[in-house]
Amino acid sequence: MKYLNEFRDPDAVAAVLKRIERRLTGHWQIMEVCGGQTHSIMKYGLDQLLPAGIELIHGPGCPVCVTPAEILDAAIDLAITHRVIVCSYGDMLRVPGSKRSLLDARAEGADIRLIYSPMEAVALAQENPQCEIVFLAVGFETTSAVNAQALRTAAGADVKNFSMLVSQVTVPAALEMISRQPDCAIDGFLAAGHVCTVMGTAEYEPLAKSLGKPIVITGFEPVDILLGVESAVDMLESGRAEVINKFQRVVAAPGNRVAQEGIFSVFERIDKSWRGLGVIPDSGLGIRREFEQYDAERKFGVTGVGDTLASDCQSGLVLQGLIKPHECDAFGVACTPETPLGAPMVSEEGACSAWFRYRHLERP
Incomplete structure (x- = not known):
């Protein structure tokens, strides 16, 4: 497949690795x-192929993982x-x-x-006007x-029994918060291409x-990630702190202006709580006042109990890049995909899930 197979080519991987090692x-x-x-790094063993002078640190870019318990x-x-x-996506249920x-709540009789x-x-709200439908938007x-x-569609059709419980977050504010921590040792970042497809x-x-x-x-893909590492190493070695787009086949500098206009016609930036990271200023998206009738928190006056983690769960440290998943004492023992203590072990994008899937026998 064009734009896929060539980015998994072993010869191309080897060529980039050689350039990184020379630099x-x-x-x-x-x-x-x-x-x-x-998950790509773990699946293809890219961290093990890189020279010893490069350490890849897992970040907080798993939407399920950072959705707070509240x-x-x-x-x-x-x-x-x-x-x-x-209504929710499947990876949120567990x-x-x-x-x-x-x-658990569904097993107790809740309609989820x-x-x-x-x-x-x-559509479910339109088909069942006698029921209140809430979509968990994360x-x-x-x-x-x-x-x-979806919210604009509901508003345009005057669907009164539909609302959203929103936990939308944005990437840049989280990177800044992590970087400002006194114990942060991160030298550079590989940013997510699909987010930049929207935001530029x-x-x-x-x-x-x-x-x-x-x-x-x-x-x-493997070559994508290694090209990103190569550019980061080149800038670090030369003392530069710039933004380089190595995903140009998908990402344009302006992003998707239509999508951006759509987002900010409904949402506005707010302070937001992240699981394991706490409240990060201006890191979230909340429903604007003109659409408040579709905000489930305002509509029902409901608030969460609080953002708590299981006592043995160290996923907050994992999300900040302070430890690797297998360095948590609960990893693979008390915490497994069948009995998860934290969200990163549940989600298909979670770092703990990736380690369990590809290297669950490794211990520090």
């Missing part, structure tokens, strides 16, 4: 932001106390809230339904565009300058 003189820690990148608690309360139908998951698109929730900028479209590259340029760290936008 490398120091020791650099580079964070790949996206969970999709993490949002799940609120969704469960809506389903049980307010008797609404809660994520632990402060006491239980959506799947798996869907594949927010438009399904809008994710980064990539999902916010389609969620905004402009918002990363002042961030790279203010942090003094290079940011490279990459895709998700």
Whole structure:
């Protein structure tokens, strides 16, 4: 397949690795932001192929992983106390809230339904006007565009029994927060290509300058990621902190202006809580006042219990890049995909899930 097979070519991988090795003189820690990148790195063993002077650090770019427990608690309360139908993507169902998951609540009789698109929730509301339908809207900028479209569709059709419980977050603010931590040792970032497909590259340029760290936008195939590492190493070795787009076959500098306009016609930037990271200023998207009738928190007056993690779960440290998943004492023992203590072990994009899938026998 064009634009896919050539980015998995072993000869191309070997060529980039040789160039990286020739350029490398120091020791650099580079964070790949996206969970999709993490899974590719683990699946293809890219971190093991790189020279010893490069360490790849897993970042917080898994939308399921950073959704706080308080949002799940609120969704469960809506389903049980307010008797609404809660619609969610499947990978959210098993994520632990402060006491239980959506799947646990469904087993107790709550009406929680798996869907594949927010438009399904809008259609469900239209088909069942006697029921209140709440869509659990989570994710980064990539999902916010389609969620905004669903809300505008509901508003345009005057669907009064539809609303959204929103936990939309944005990437740049999280990178800044992680970089400002006193114990941060990250030298550069590989930014998520699909987010930049929507938002473009402009918002990363002042961030790279203010942090003094290079940011490279990459895709998700082995050659994509290694080209990103190569550009990051080149900038680090030459003392530059710039933004380089190595995913140009998909990402344009302006991003998708139509999608951006759609997002900000419905959402506005707000402070937001992230699981394991706490509240990050201006890192989230909340429903604008003119659409407040579609905001489930305002509509039902529901709030979550609180963002708590299981006592043995160190996923907050994993999400900040301070430890690797297998360095958590619970990894592969108390915490497995069948009995997850934290969201990164549940999600298909979670770092703990990636380590368990590809290297669960490794211990530090």
